[in-house]
Amino acid sequence: MELQIAPTSRAAETIGESSPPEELIAWSLEKFADRRMVLSTAFGMEGCVLIDMYARDGRPLEVVYLDTMFFFPETYALRDRLITRYPHLEFVNRGTSLTPEDQRRIHGDELWKRDPDACCRLRKIEPMHEVMSEVDVWITGVRKSQSETRAGTRVLEWDWRYQLLKLCPLAHWDRRQVWDYVRANDVPYNPLHEQGYPTIGCTHCTRPVPGSQIGEYSRDGRWGDTRKKECGLHGEGI
């Protein structure tokens, strides 16, 4: 795949690391209009903000999510609210077809406890590879300040693993800015954020973080007391 990313418009000439998300988004919609561009989300707060920002343009966009079949009920309800709120966006579930029952039969009971990397590989990484093999430009809500392993995130970079352009419009934002945008624009968000969950993944592997505030980010509630803090979708961990 060959992608021309040299600036072609006045707006593009000013695009760079310090560009605000809205400018990066407007630029990407023009620049990659004839490319397969998808926004992936697990319906975290950052993903909801990106969905809202892209929706404002009015053009259709594919929003891909990987239903692990272990989402919280609140996450499914949020997905449905987003679908209703943004009818011109196409929400597509590209999650695994491996049912929890089949996983138990093939890999044993509670794989997420015994080998969470293997469980994430089955339910997240492998489905993600399938999606990304069809995509030219991948939009994600990853931010630099989310974790040490994400500190090197750039607003636009070549992703060697998936062989595509990765666009992270919120790379330089912090959780406070994300939350302020949610409130200012009445963006739908997961109510679990108000119950001590800074991030929300699968039911088996997500816990509230005592004392956490909704405008603060932490990955401490993921995978309990283990060292694992990433599912591996963004190049870290497995």
Ligand code: SF4
């Ligand atoms: S987050 Fe937990 S339950 Fe979900 S895929 Fe990973 S190990 Fe499995």
